Amino acid sequence: xxxxxxxxxxxxxxxxxxxxxxxxxxxxxxxxxxxxxxxxxxxxxxxxxxxxxxxxxxxxxxxxxxxxxxxxxxxxxxxxxxxxxxxxxxxxxxxxxxxxxxxxxxxxxxxxxxxxxxxxxxxxxxxxxxxxxxxxxxxxxxxxxxxxxxxxxxxxxxxxxxxxxxxxxxxxxxxxxxxxxxxxxxxxxxxxxxxxxxx
Amino acid sequence: xxxxxxxxxxxxxxxxxxxxxxxxxxxxxxxxxxxxxxxxxxxxxxxxxxxxxxxxxxxxxxxxxxxxxxxxxxxxxxxxxxxxxxxxxxxxxxxxxxxxxxxxxxxxxxxxxxxxxxxxxxxxxxxxxxxxxxxxxxxxxxxxxxxxxxxxxxxxxxxxxxxxxxxxxxxxxxxxxxxxxxxxxxxxxxxxxxxxxxx
Numbered sequence: 004x005x006x007x008x009x010x011x012x013x014x015x016x017x018x019x020x021x022x023x024x025x026x027x028x029x030x031x032x033x034x035x036x037x038x039x040x041x042x043x044x045x046x047x048x049x050x051x052x053x054x055x056x057x058x059x060x061x062x063x064x065x066x067x068x069x070x071x072x073x074x075x076x077x078x079x080x081x082x083x084x085x086x087x088x089x090x091x092x093x094x095x096x097x098x099x100x101x102x103x104x105x106x107x108x109x110x111x112x113x114x115x116x117x118x119x120x121x122x123x124x125x126x127x128x129x130x131x132x133x134x135x136x137x138x139x140x141x142x143x144x145x146x147x148x149x150x151x152x153x154x155x156x157x158x159x160x161x162x163x164x165x166x167x168x169x170x171x172x173x174x175x176x177x178x179x180x181x182x183x184x185x186x187x188x189x190x191x192x193x194x195x196x197x198x199x200x201x202x
Numbered sequence: 203x204x205x206x207x208x209x210x211x212x213x214x215x216x217x218x219x220x221x222x223x224x225x226x227x228x229x230x231x232x233x234x235x236x237x238x239x240x241x242x243x244x245x246x247x248x249x250x251x252x253x254x255x256x257x258x259x260x261x262x263x264x265x266x267x268x269x270x271x272x273x274x275x276x277x278x279x280x281x282x283x284x285x286x287x288x289x290x291x292x293x294x295x296x297x298x299x300x301x302x303x304x305x306x307x308x309x310x311x312x313x314x315x316x317x318x319x320x321x322x323x324x325x326x327x328x329x330x331x332x333x334x335x336x337x338x339x340x341x342x343x344x345x346x347x348x349x350x351x352x353x354x355x356x357x358x359x360x361x362x363x364x365x366x367x368x369x370x371x372x373x374x375x376x377x378x379x380x381x382x383x384x385x386x387x388x389x390x391x392x393x394x395x396x397x398x399x400x401x
Contacts, residue, residue: 160362162363166364167355170354186396201385
């Protein structure tokens with residue numbers, strides 16, 4: 004059997020995939036899916052297109068892996084110890100979220116923008132991330148067994164944060180960041196009160 | 203010059219396009235973009251694939267036309283006279299919105315679900331529709347020259363309604379519809395107050 008791959012590609016497969024995903028996340032952060040070509044991804048990684056296809060059979064597979072990586076990264080970075088003061092924990096989580104999306108603005112906006120047809124895997128990752136945030140809120144707010152109205156309102160609030168953030172990023176951050184964060188916190192408390200009191 | 207098109211296709215082009223878009227809206231309402239084929243669209247319209255391509259050069263063009271049609275339809279159906287009582291007008295608009303998305307659940311969820319890459323034209327239609335709703339709110343609430351915080355909060359509220367509605371539709375409408383509508387109204391008033399008071 005002839006070794007067709009260059010020596011630097013002979014890293015452990017998982018480790019190499021991880022490196023490629025980190026690189027892909029960077030490239031997809033600054034530009035959209037359509038703007039980044041497989042040629043460019045391979046060139047940036049210093050490997051052949053063929054070898055890149057060995058790790059990720061299609062450009063879509065590569066993109067999905069970067070979305071999964073970004074979702075995990077966002078959840079990790081916005082996680083704060085559960086014994087913190089609840090308001091500070093919420094504010095800290097929102098700060099981490101706003102940091103993250105400010106760094107990855109293009110990718111974030113592009114992920115949430117409407118396209119032609121949904122992709123089941125990408126949609127699932129995004130939905131699971133929203134669900135994870137909702138679960139954290141339920142836990143952090145100390146809501147026991149929330150009814151369907153509180154649940155739907157929390158998902159609504161996650162949508163509020165997303166939509167306001169996309170608008171804020173697209174407008175060149177016209178509003179002050181601390182004000183935005185303060186609105187998110189106040190709207191959350193008000194929303195939970197409203198939903199908990201609703202019949 | 204030989205007439206190659208069958209008689210029933212010799213309708214005025216605009217009228218024929220309108221009929222096709224109405225038909226396409228129906229088909230895309232029940233299933234997603236990927237699930238509906240050009241063959242099926244042509245068959246349902248009783249015309250050849252070639253003739254369908256004459257009106258819409260690609261399946262994407264056809265889909266974009268149905269999204270544009272749906273956006274206009276939604277805006278028209280949820281428009282209520284501006285001399286109505288503001289709360290009843292808001293409630294009536296939300297009712298029309300909830301009717302519309304309940305009828306077109308699959309298309310609505312699929313349009314807002316994340317996919318691979320955004321489509322500039324579809325994203326623009328969706329954004330313009332959100333903007334139109336925000337403008338109606340600004341007008342309806344009697345807010346003069348809203349600052350960046352009120353503006354971003356209204357876009358946030360539109361995102362709240364969208365996200366909660368997608369969750370509600372996906373959960374088989376677990377919460378009562380009137381309760382959902384009441385939450386939307388209360389969260390709107392509370393949000394505007396919070397944003398107007400924020401520094």
